[in-house]
Amino acid sequence: MAEPPDRRTSEIDEAIMRATYRALHEHGYAGLTMQRIADEYGKSTAAIHYHYDTKEELLAAFLDFLLERFREAVHEVETTDPERRLRLLLDQLIVEPGDHHGLLVAMLEMRSQAPYNETFRERFQQNDEYIRYLLETVIGHGIEEGVFADVDPEHTARTLLTVVDGARTRAVVLDEQTALETARAAVEEYVDTVVLAD
Amino acid sequence: MAEPPDRRTSEIDEAIMRATYRALHEHGYAGLTMQRIADEYGKSTAAIHYHYDTKEELLAAFLDFLLERFREAVHEVETTDPERRLRLLLDQLIVEPGDHHGLLVAMLEMRSQAPYNETFRERFQQNDEYIRYLLETVIGHGIEEGVFADVDPEHTARTLLTVVDGARTRAVVLDEQTALETARAAVEEYVDTVVLAD
DNA sequence: CCCTTTTGACTGACTAGTCAGTAAATACGA
DNA sequence: TCGTATTTACTGACTAGTCAGTCAAAAGGG
CATH class of the missing domain: 1.10.357.10 (Tetracycline Repressor, domain 2)
Structure with a gap:
């Protein structure tokens, strides 16, 4: 029954990854902005910055x-x-x-x-x-x-x-x-x- | 001896093309800005906009x-x-x-x-x-x-x-x-x- | 003097990233 | 079990900077 302690967190990470995927798919890499990822995520850009300090870090992940x-x-x-x-x-x-x-x-x-x-x-x-x-x-x-x-x-x-x-x-x-x-x-x-x- | 009427102009065009080449070579396409092309050209960005209305037009040329x-x-x-x-x-x-x-x-x-x-x-x-x-x-x-x-x-x-x-x-x-x-x-x-x- | 060319100062749109504040969930102490 | 901290996840407003493109003015050659 023991759930990994960061279960919710990793669900959020996965949602952000999927949002990034959709934004990339739609706008291409050159048109990939934090705003567009945030739009796909359905939250603000600051919400993404809360989980990933920089855009570079997010893209590496x-x-x-x-x-x-x-x-x-x-x-x-x-x-x-x-x-x-x-x-x-x-x-x-x-x-x-x-x-x-x-x-x-x-x-x-x-x-x-x-x-x-x-x-x-x-x-x-x-x-x-x-x-x-x-x-x-x-x-x-x-x-x-x-x-x-x-x-x-x-x-x-x-x-x-x-x-x-x-x-x-x-x-x-x-x-x-x-x-x-x-x-x-x-x-x-x-x-x-x-x-x-x- | 008849020179094409736009001889000076095409010399300028060629200089801009070479400047674009150097800027592209040095900074890559993603880092290719009008400022960098202008720097290589040795003139202002407005000078380039005099010869090419938009960046897209310049890149097509x-x-x-x-x-x-x-x-x-x-x-x-x-x-x-x-x-x-x-x-x-x-x-x-x-x-x-x-x-x-x-x-x-x-x-x-x-x-x-x-x-x-x-x-x-x-x-x-x-x-x-x-x-x-x-x-x-x-x-x-x-x-x-x-x-x-x-x-x-x-x-x-x-x-x-x-x-x-x-x-x-x-x-x-x-x-x-x-x-x-x-x-x-x-x-x-x-x-x-x-x-x-x- | 006129025409081409160039400049510098500017605009508006967009960018990543910051920050104070908030609401809800969770942990903890008595 | 009840109330108080603390943490997590977020928002909206903001900063500082970059970008292409505009424009009035000026330089300079013929």
Whole structure:
């Protein structure tokens, strides 16, 4: 029956995170003001400043919130069969546009701020390393089990992530459905010809 | 000897474009203010407003200036031998970081604003189409001459551009030299295995 | 003298962040 | 269990600063 002592507090934090998400989704990163977050939250800006001293602190917390959700989603891929696992992971990375397109846009904006914001940079680097590690591991397993060609797992993972990031960037900048389809096809070709080849 | 009537004016325009370039390079797109451009220009902000009514107008002109320079640089590749031409074009697209890194950063920032700025979006789309057309043409020639495999030129060009854009994004976000090296290797592999295969 | 160009002073809109005060919930003491 | 502190969560008014853009006046060359 013992409830964590900060149960109410963390509910508030979560509500602010969700408000930030909606404000970001609607107005983009450049248009993300404390006022807009407060509007989504349904309280005053001072209320948010009560929980987070600065905007920077709030955004750091928000990025943690967001990337953790992302990693949880990727983590749900449970197959151990290397080829199937690799394809499923890559499918997870190349998400459908639809509802998530606004977030894809906002994420690229935030990523483009990495050079000016150490907090952002650290978190994006850490997240990328995590995903790359997952890919390297599954590629390594595939090679051990003899179903994948003897490629360099690190280089192969980096190449696949480059294609994924390129597709995301192009989907945002060029507003093209095609970008993600191209990536899906390219990744499939790459898996077929480079990884499975022999 | 007839000089265009707006010779002085266009010299001023060019000076403002160069000032904008330096300001963008130094402060990034989010930190690009009229004051900073004026500082680089060595005149007051009102002086810039005399030549460009709004900041948006100035940035539209600047993007034209920038993309035209970019296309000129790519246009200098004159070889007609398909394989050599394709490799040289791709080398041009994956530029060295060094001096240009600040610009690469600013360009990603500007590209990430495309969803909110029709002017930007149009120009980036147009530029992308131009580059893609160059790639499609050279791939088409290669196929005709029998040196390239019978791939789909459009799909191949899109895939190559996806890798290039992914590399650029990763170089900015992750601050990695590796990103561009990975792209160079990936593009080479792709050209070797997919395009030249038979 | 006129026309282009430039300046300095200004405006209004918007920004993050501060602060005193308030109301309700919670803890504590007798 | 009743009354008194204390804490949590918040509001509304405010500050100080930044931004793009305006405008009357002035500089300066032809």
